[in-house]
Amino acid sequence: MAAWTFARLTMREAARSRFLPITLTLALLYIGLIAWGCHLILDHTPSIAAAQASAFGMEIFAFYMVSFVIALLAVFVTGASTHHDGESGLLQAMLARPVRRFDVLFGRWLGASLLVAFYVILLTGGLVLAVGLSVGYYPSRPVEAAALLLLQGLAILSLRLLFGTFLGNMASGILPLMLYGLAWMGGLVETVGQALSVQAMVTAGIVTSLLIPTDELWRGVAYFLAPETASALLTQALGRGNPFISLTPIAAPMVAWSCFYVVATFLVAAWSFARRDV
Amino acid sequence: MTAEPVLSPENRRDVTAETEQYREPAISVSGLRKVYGATVALHDLTLTVQPGEIFGFLGPNGAGKTTAVKLITGLAHPTSGEGSVLGRPLGSRAGRRELGYLPELFRFQEWLTASELLDVHGELAGVPRAERQARITELLELVGLADRARDRVGAFSKGMQQRVGLAQALMGRPRLVILDEPTSALDPIGRRDVRNIIQRLKADGVTVFLNSHLLSEVELVCDRVAFVNGGRVVREGRVEDLLTDRLELHVRAEGLTPAVLDDLRRHWRLISQAGDHLLLAMTRPEEAGDVARFLVGQGVTLLELLPRRSNLEQLFVELVEGSNDGRVDVRPLDHARSGT
Numbered sequence: 216m217a218a219w220t221f222a223r224l225t226m227r228e229a230a231r232s233r234f235l236p237i238t239l240t241l242a243l244l245y246i247g248l249i250a251w252g253c254h255l256i257l258d259h260t261p262s263i264a265a266a267q268a269s270a271f272g273m274e275i276f277a278f279y280m281v282s283f284v285i286a287l288l289a290v291f292v293t294g295a296s297t298h299h300d301g302e303s304g305l306l307q308a309m310l311a312r313p314v315r316r317f318d319v320l321f322g323r324w325l326g327a328s329l330l331v332a333f334y335v336i337l338l339t340g341g342l343v344l345a346v347g348l349s350v351g352y353y354p355s356r357p358v359e360a361a362a363l364l365l366l367q368g369l370a371i372l373s374l375r376l377l378f379g380t381f382l383g384n385m386a387s388g389i390l391p392l393m394l395y396g397l398a399w400m401g402g403l404v405e406t407v408g409q410a411l412s413v414q415a416m417v418t419a420g421i422v423t424s425l426l427i428p429t430d431e432l433w434r435g436v437a438y439f440l441a442p443e444t445a446s447a448l449l450t451q452a453l454g455r456g457n458p459f460i461s462l463t464p465i466a467a468p469m470v471a472w473s474c475f476y477v478v479a480t481f482l483v484a485a486w487s488f489a490r491r492d493v
Numbered sequence: 494m495t496a497e498p499v500l501s502p503e504n505r506r507d508v509t510a511e512t513e514q515y516r517e518p519a520i521s522v523s524g525l526r527k528v529y530g531a532t533v534a535l536h537d538l539t540l541t542v543q544p545g546e547i548f549g550f551l552g553p554n555g556a557g558k559t560t561a562v563k564l565i566t567g568l569a570h571p572t573s574g575e576g577s578v579l580g581r582p583l584g585s586r587a588g589r590r591e592l593g594y595l596p597e598l599f600r601f602q603e604w605l606t607a608s609e610l611l612d613v614h615g616e617l618a619g620v621p622r623a624e625r626q627a628r629i630t631e632l633l634e635l636v637g638l639a640d641r642a643r644d645r646v647g648a649f650s651k652g653m654q655q656r657v658g659l660a661q662a663l664m665g666r667p668r669l670v671i672l673d674e675p676t677s678a679l680d681p682i683g684r685r686d687v688r689n690i691i692q693r694l695k696a697d698g699v700t701v702f703l704n705s706h707l708l709s710e711v712e713l714v715c716d717r718v719a720f721v722n723g724g725r726v727v728r729e730g731r732v733e734d735l736l737t738d739r740l741e742l743h744v745r746a747e748g749l750t751p752a753v754l755d756d757l758r759r760h761w762r763l764i765s766q767a768g769d770h771l772l773l774a775m776t777r778p779e780e781a782g783d784v785a786r787f788l789v790g791q792g793v794t795l796l797e798l799l800p801r802r803s804n805l806e807q808l809f810v811e812l813v814e815g816s817n818d819g820r821v822d823v824r825p826l827d828h829a830r831s832g833t
Contacts, residue, residue, distance in 0.1 A: 220617060224613065227604075228602065228604060304597075304600040305600045307566075308596055308614070308662070311567065311589055311592060312665070313586045313589045492529075492563065492570060493563070493568040
C-alpha cells in the first residue's frame with residue numbers, strides 16, 4: 216500500500232513538474248516528423264516496395280533514437296536520487312512513518328516504470344502507425360519490440376535507482392547512460408568481430424551484454440521491427456556488420472537474463488537503501 | 494494559529510485508558526553509539542523518556558543531538574546499543590506507527606499543496622481515508638494555514654513550511670512527537686504558538702521529545718531535560734530540580750568587613766564579591782531571610798537583597814564549557830546528588 220503511495224507521488228511529480236507535457240509534445244513532434252518524412256519518401260520513390268524499404272530504414276533509425284530517449288527518460292522519471300533526497304531532508308519525515316524502505320524504493324520503481332511504459336507504448340505505437348499509414352509498411356512483431364524496449368528502459372531505471380542509493384543526482388544519472396553507451400560499443404565490437412570472425416571481439420561483446428544487456432535488447436527490437444519475408448533480402452544486405460540491424464532474434468536466455476538483471480539490480484538497490492543512514 | 498485543542502474531542506485520546514495500556518517508556522535507549530568513519534557522533538547515550546512528559550534534549554552544535562534523533566526515529570542505524578520506542582524495538586516499523594517527526598532539516602515536496610502533503614502523510618501513517626480530510630482541516634487550522642490549504646508548499650515562506658511540517662508530524666495522531674528545532678524558522682508569535690501546541694499535546698497525553706537551542710522556551714514547556722555534549726549526556730533531570738539547585742542571592746550592603754565575609758563563608762558559598770556586591774549560592778529560597786538576619790546581626794547595612802534563580806542558559810553554558818574541560822560531573826542529577 217505504501218509502495219503505491221510512492222508510485223503515485225513519482226507519477227504526480229512528473230506531471231506537476233511540466234516534464235510530462237514537454238516530453239509528450241516532443242514525442243508527438245517526433246512522430247509527426249517521421250510521418251512527414253514517409254510521405255516525402257512515397258512522393259520521391261518509383262515504387263511502393265522501394266518506398267517501404269526506405270521507410271523501414273528510417274524507422275529503424277527512428278527506433279534506435281527512441282531506444283536512447285527511453286534510456287534518458289528512465290533516468291529522469293525516477294526524480295532525484297534517494298541519496299540526495301535523504302541528504303536534503305525530503306525523505307526524513309516520510310521514512311519516520313511506519314513504511315519499509317523497500318516499499319519506498321519499489322514505489323519509485325513502479326511509478327517510474329509505468330511512466331516509461333507509457334512512453335514506450337506512445338512512441339512505438341505512434342511510429343508504427345505513422346510509417347504504416349504513410350507507406351503501408353508494418354513491422355513483423357511490434358508488440359514484442361515494444362516489450363524489449365520496455366525491458367531496456369527498466370534495466371536503465373533499476374541501475375539509476377541502485378546508483379541513486381549512494382550517489383547524488385548527477386552521478387547516479389550519468390552512470391547508467393555511460394553503461395548504455397558501453398553496451399552499444401560492446402555490441403559494435405561483437406558485430407565487427409562476427410563479420411571478421413575474431414572470437415576475442417565476440418567474447419568481449421558477450422561479456423559486455425551480460426554486464427548491461429541494453430544493446431542486446433535493442434538488437435531484439437530491431438529484429439522484431441524487420442519485415443517478415445518481403446524485404447528479408449534487403450534486411451540481410453543492410454544487416455551484415457550493421458549495429459542497427461539484427462539478423463537473428465534475441466536468444467530466450469538473454470531475455471531471461473535481462474529480466475533477472477532488472478529484478479536483481481532492484482533488489483540490490485533495495486538492500487543498499489535499507490542499510491543507509493538518512 | 495488558533496486556541497483550539499490539538500485534537501478535536503472525538504479524536505482526543507482516552508488518556509486514562511491508554512496510560513493503563515501503555516506503561517512502558519515512550520523512549521528508552523541504552524549505550525547508544527554511532528560512528529561515522531573515524532568520527533564518533535554519539536558516544537554512549539542512555540536515557541528514558543516517560544509517557545506523557547515533555548522532554549528537552551539540549552546541547553551545542555555538533556553535540557550529537559540530531560544523530561540521536563535519527564537513531565530514535567530509525568533514520569540511521571546505531572553502531573552499538575539498543576533501545577525501544579513506544580515499547581517497540583528501535584528502528585522497527587511498529588515503533589514508528591504512532592510517531593510524529595518534524596526534522597530539523599525540513600523539506601517537503603514543493604509541488605504538492607499543503608492539503609495534499611498532509612494527505613500523503615496521513616496515508617503513510619495509516620489514517621483512514623474517510624477521516625483524513627477532517628484531520629487535515631483541523632491541523633491546518635491549528636498551525637494557522639487554513640486559508641493556504643490549496644497553495645503549493647513551494648510557494649510558502651520558510652516559517653510556513655515549518656508550520657506545515659508541524660502539522661504533518663501530528664497527522665497520524667501520534668503518541669510520541671519528536672520535534673527537532675521546531676521553531677528555528679518562526680517569528681516570536683510563531684514560537685509562542687508552537688509552545689502552546691506542545692502544551693496542549695501534553696494535555697492530550699502525548700509525549701514530546703523536543704530538541705531546541707531556544708533554552709528559554711525549553712524552560713517554559715519541558716518537564717525534564719538532558720544536556721548532551723561531545724556525544725554524551727552530561728546532565729539530566731527535572732527542570733525544577735536542575736534550577737532549584739542553582740538558587741543565587743545578590744546582596745548589596747555597606748560595612749562588609751573581612752571578618753563578616755569570613756563568617757558568611759562558613760554558612761554559605763560565596764560565588765563572587767566586588768565592592769559592596771556579593772553573590773551567594775543557596776539551596777532554598779527561604780535562606781534569603783537567614784542571610785538578611787545574619788548580616789543585620791553583624792551590623793551590616795543592607796541596601797539590596799535579590800534572590801534569583803539561574804536559568805537553563807546559564808546552566809547550559811556552564812555544563813558545555815565544564816564538560817569540554819572535564820570540570821563537570823557528567824552523572825545524571827539523581828546519581829550526582831546521592832554520590833553513587
